[in-house]
Amino acid sequence: MEFKKLYLLLISGLILLLAACNDNAEETAPSEESAAETEDTESEVAESEEEQEEEASSPEHIAYKNFFKIKSSTDEDDDDFTQIDNDVELPKSSDQVVVFDLSAASTFAALDLEGNITGIQKGEEGEHLNEELSDIFGSDDHVNVGTEDEIDYGAVEELDPEVIVIGEDESYSAVIRQLEEAAPNAEIISVDKDSTTYVENIIEFTSFLGEMYGVEDHAENLVDDLNTNLTELKERVLDLEENLLYFEVNDEDLTIDETSGINDFLFSEVGFNRVLEPVSNENSQVEPNADFGFSSISSLNPGIILALNTNGEKDIETVTEEILTNELLTNINAVINENVYVISEDNWDEEPAGYLDIMNQIEDLSGMLDSIEESNNDE
Numbered sequence: 001m002e003f004k005k006l007y008l009l010l011i012s013g014l015i016l017l018l019a020a021c022n023d024n025a026e027e028t029a030p031s032e033e034s035a036a037e038t039e040d041t042e043s044e045v046a047e048s049e050e051e052q053e054e055e056a057s058s059p060e061h062i063a064y065k066n067f068f069k070i071k072s073s074t075d076e077d078d079d080d081f082t083q084i085d086n087d088v089e090l091p092k093s094s095d096q097v098v099v100f101d102l103s104a105a106s107t108f109a110a111l112d113l114e115g116n117i118t119g120i121q122k123g124e125e126g127e128h129l130n131e132e133l134s135d136i137f138g139s140d141d142h143v144n145v146g147t148e149d150e151i152d153y154g155a156v157e158e159l160d161p162e163v164i165v166i167g168e169d170e171s172y173s174a175v176i177r178q179l180e181e182a183a184p185n186a187e188i189i190s191v192d193k194d195s196t197t198y199v200e201n202i203i204e205f206t207s208f209l210g211e212m213y214g215v216e217d218h219a220e221n222l223v224d225d226l227n228t229n230l231t232e233l234k235e236r237v238l239d240l241e242e243n244l245l246y247f248e249v250n251d252e253d254l255t256i257d258e259t260s261g262i263n264d265f266l267f268s269e270v271g272f273n274r275v276l277e278p279v280s281n282e283n284s285q286v287e288p289n290a291d292f293g294f295s296s297i298s299s300l301n302p303g304i305i306l307a308l309n310t311n312g313e314k315d316i317e318t319v320t321e322e323i324l325t326n327e328l329l330t331n332i333n334a335v336i337n338e339n340v341y342v343i344s345e346d347n348w349d350e351e352p353a354g355y356l357d358i359m360n361q362i363e364d365l366s367g368m369l370d371s372i373e374e375s376n377n378d379e
Helices: 002-056 102-110 131-137 153-159 173-182 195-212 216-238 261-270 294-300 316-324 355-378
Strands: 061-071 081-091 097-099 117-120 163-166 187-190 243-249 254-256 304-309 340-344
Touching (some): 061 173, 061 187, 061 195, 081 187, 097 102, 102 117, 102 195, 173 187, 243 261, 316 340
Parallel strands (some): 097 117, 304 340
Antiparallel strands (some): 061 081
16 A cells, blocks of 8 residues: 555656656747747848848949039039039949040040940030041930030930939039939939049040940050050150140130140140240239230240130131231241141040040141141251
8 A cells, every 4th residue: 555655656756747847848949949030030131231242342333433513503603512522333334324525425435335325415416526426426326415505304314324424514413403303223423523634534534434344455555555645745845945825716815724624734744835824823924714815925925826726617727827917926936937736626625535535636736746847847
């Protein structure tokens, strides 16, 4: 009897022990399940972060440095502007590019990338395009997106570009806002740069497009050609004793802009001897964009005159003859030695210039030096 009681007590204790163990197992199971869920969540977050990092450094995009001023008004007396200074991610090899700045189009064309431009600012009946760019972009394959005064935002919207390239003429808050509305999927970049880095700007943009479109070797060859031709031009200019006066011939007057990129190119980069002191110099004889009469030219007595013809009513030959026969200029060295050279705005009117522009400019200046050297040898 005692043994039976002992047996029952042992059985009861064992049952209680098993029950307790089962309770502990049930309490532990959710914790293990929760831990597993936590590990899964952390893994998903890590994978998401890795995907974001990969996207940010995607080989399908390239960073472009945007550094330009957005003006609040077209009023010349309004100095209010917003400085833009950021990196913009552009899709590599994009074939949906709209270009408003023709210097950029010039560099695209030099790299044989004109097929990637779907829209370009041609102007009314293509008036903005010089002969060279007209041959390249004049067809209907490149949609006209308007004029300098009136952008065709509807055309931009239909093209749905990935990239829009603007210059100084489009750097107004109202224009950029409307471009953003017309092309919400596009990144807007500006090629408007410091006028004192004329050549450097062209080289940088050529190299950038080379990387963006995977034609680095082509871009490098173009840059080498530019540097070679520029070096040869500089060496020839070193031998010149004559000083040079550069100005623009407009419809009604003459204009000198000592702050322009072309002016900086001629004197700081190529190395022509100046007639005028730079505007930054306290002894400068002229203000930026100043009207400049023939009497002023007479008092300066330049050895060489280089005039940019922006007068749409007169051709180069007519302007050259007017300078050579002007009574106020008969006694200056440039006229006496017939060192008067008038150049077309086809190659010289874009600031900043593009690659094709500057190569044509170097060719124009080389031709001028040929004539001067030939004249000097005849004396």
